[in-house]
């Protein structure tokens with residue numbers, strides 16, 4: 285493709301990543317067409333059907349700033365300073381995520397976020413086509429067929445290149461698989477989730493601390509709750525698929541009530557529609573999707589959940605998808621050779637996706653099982669102390685992932701080395717008072733190189 289060729293791109297999916305990528309390119313003069321299987325949520329209301337709110341962190345905010353969307357999104361976001369842990373005996377403990385209010389995450393409503401992103405994409409000049417679900421692709425003839433769910437009609441378009449931003453069940457991925465081996469592998473977690481709601485208190489305000497991500501850790505399972513700006517909380521119950529308790533044993537609203545009476549007693553009075561929510565809302569499956577290949581020469585590329593869906597326990601799936609959009613837009617803007625741009629995008633982002641997928645899986649264990657464990661709490665106390673003493677070398681992994689933009693794989697690798705240090709330095713101690721700080725400082729300097737800065 286040479287410089288004179290019109291820069292045109294066809295994006296499948298006007299969800300979070302599709303709308304953001306469309307904006308980044310349309311703002312740079314590209315002709316972008318986005319095809320979305322659902323109707324326009326700006327006209328008919330959002331019908332997302334899953335994970336009502338999401339934690340937005342620095343990586344996502346950086347991408348939103350580049351697209352000119354950060355102010356509008358932040359106007360409806362609720363700050364979460366840390367994890368509010370709810371123990372079985374009813375005690376609570378706020379574990380801050382960062383050093384102060386400059387290191388926090390934000391709860392955003394998926395539907396409102398999608399509306400904002402669609403509007404800025406359209407304002408930037410992208411053409412949005414709703415009720416156009418990708419059905420099949422003829423890669424030889426560069427022809428894509430879409431179905432309209434309202435009347436079952438088919439619509440063909442000719443494309444230069446397709447971008448699959450059509451989520452975990454990507455139809456484009458399905459079509460690409462028929463043309464080439466993508467090395468696809470899906471690993472199911474064996475745990476699923478159900479969403480419930482805490483309505484506002486009688487006075488119209490939040491009924492529990494709004495500026496926190498609430499967690500009820502219970503070993504093999506847990507509940508979390510994120511605030512919404514309309515003063516509600518979305519509660520997500522995570523349970524194994526088998527065993528006791530599990531989605532196999534907790535089947536009805538009455539079973540759910542009994543589980544909450546036993547294990548989440550302080551949450552129960554906050555969820556007046558528990559039985560109805562439990563029975564009405566779908567049970568969502570959790571899985572990690574691995575591909576060895578994200579693109580088909582210059583004809584198609586995948587990003588976001590379509591390329592690397594992950595379990596939600598680091599709150600990074602959307603943040604990572606937004607980072608993908610920035611990386612792909614950068615490559616496309618820098619290189620007229622699309623096959624090369626797609627290959628470089630994959631080379632840069634695939635290791636990052638693998639790293640955050642692994643960290644998301646690890647975080648499930650940490651959230652449900654470790655946040656109330658003594659060894660873990662001592663290691664966390666040392667982690668905070670070392671971050672204070674050696675800000676240029678030691679940074680909690682959570683902070684590297686959440687408040688910074690160093691590649692995920694760097695955060696993963698440094699995090700592993702730091703964890704080994706924390707285990708080693710706290711072994712045989714039950715408080716930080718008994719540590720030999722000169723030896724601790726020397727070990728940190730010997731084992732950890734200075735931290736990279738954000739690009």
Ligand SMILES: Cc1cc2nc3c(=O)[nH]c(=O)nc-3n(C[C@H](O)[C@H](O)[C@H](O)COP(=O)(O)OP(=O)(O)OC[C@H]3O[C@@H](n4cnc5c(N)ncnc54)[C@H](O)[C@@H]3O)c2cc1C
Pocket residue numbers: 296297298299300301302319320321322334335337338339340416417418419449450451452453454455456477520568587588589590596598599600601602603604605
């Ligand atoms: C329970 C849960 C909690 C989560 N919490 C967080 C969190 O706190 N923070 C975070 O960063 N991430 C979180 N995530 C992950 C996040 O939801 C995803 O990573 C993110 O939505 C990925 O964006 P996407 O644009 O790739 O896909 P999606 O948001 O799924 O968008 C895909 C779009 O493509 C459309 N589409 C699908 N098929 C077709 C087709 N055939 N033709 C045309 N269009 C099609 C869909 O309608 C949709 O609009 C969570 C996920 C879950 C399940």
